[in-house]
Every structure is written in C-alpha cells, then in structure tokens.
Amino acid sequence: MRFHQVKELVHWAADYHRRLAEQFTALAGGGVEERVRMALDYLAERERKQESDLTGYLDDGSDHSQVLETWFDDPNDFPHPLVLERLPGCIDCETVQSVLATALTAHRTLQDLYSHRAELAGGREEKAFFEALAAGHEAEVRRIARDIQRLEDY
16 A cells, blocks of 8 residues: 555554564573573563553554644555564574674664655654654664673673
8 A cells, every 4th residue: 555644654663563572572482591581581671662652652642643644655565674574483592692683673674764754754743753753763772782782791
C-alpha cells in the first residue's frame, strides 16, 4: 500500500520492538555464557520499554493525536527492510560485543527510518515528531552501548 498514516508506522515500530524483545528473551534462555545472557536480558528489557513508549503515543488523549492521523505517501511499505527477518535464527551469541552489534544495527535502522520520515514530512508537527523519535533512538543507542560496555568491564 502506498499511503499510510503516521500511526501505522508507530504501530509497526512498536511491534518491531516487541518482536525483538521476544527474540532476545528466547536467546537468553538458550545455552549462552552468563554475561551474554545478562546482555540479552538487558536488551529485551530495553526493547519492551521502547515498545511501551511508542504505544503510549497511540493512547487516547495523546498530545500527538493530530500527527498520528497524518497521511503520508511512500511507494514502499516502509523504506527499510525488516531487519528482524534478516537476522539469523540464532544471532551470534558468542560474545557480548556480537550481541551489542546486532542491537545497534536494529536501533540504527529505526533511527534511519525516523530520520527519513522527518525529511519527507509534510508539515512542521510531523517533522518535529519524527525528529524527536530519531533523537530518542540516538540516545537509546548511546545508552545501550554504554550499559553493555559496563557489563563487559566487570
């Protein structure tokens, strides 16, 4: 479908975080090293928070209800491939750094998506909404990298 509402993209992104959290949780339940398990558990928790934050925008009475109803034209379903479908069934769980690399790739993909939508926004409010989402993901990438590095240092 070529035309979408902003709320559809927000639903999609929230579902993306939910599925990524499920994948991290499943991997943590496998036979992985203790630090890797801790990293996967942490990442699953962060993904659930991201999902919750996005679904909060969709609640009735959200300050963003007008932006969420905005339509946009995009010839693709969404401009980026679904990273989750491209991730191998078993992410490289040998090291904490390999797990971190996967998480950062997923977050940067969403950050790029939000930046792309901000560039193509039809109005100031839509542009500001997507710029805020992109900035939030940039902060999340820094937080994850910092916290995982702390795990590595112990």
